Amino acid sequence: MAIESINGCIGCEECIKSCPTDVIRLDPKTKKAVITFPEDCQICHLCRLYCPVDAITLTPEKTIPVIVSWG
Numbered sequence: 001m002a003i004e005s006i007n008g009c010i011g012c013e014e015c016i017k018s019c020p021t022d023v024i025r026l027d028p029k030t031k032k033a034v035i036t037f038p039e040d041c042q043i044c045h046l047c048r049l050y051c052p053v054d055a056i057t058l059t060p061e062k063t064i065p066v067i068v069s070w071g
Contacts (some may be wrong), residue, residue, distance in 0.1 A: 006057075008053055045058075
């Protein structure tokens with residue numbers, strides 16, 4: 001599992017919209033993001049990068065630095 005937790009979620013859905021593998025879904029009861037398919041996470045960091053409140057924590061072994069291509 002790559003995403004360890006989503007704490008402090010404000011329900012903005014930015015992580016859900018940014019996830020290319022549909023790992024995160026909106027809980028209809030709480031109206032907050034939940035990790036639905038952790039085994040499908042590709043560790044792209046998009047959910048973490050787009051979260052406006054820094055609510056997403058990745059497991060320590062998956063927190064590789066993000067490489068940005070400037071070319």
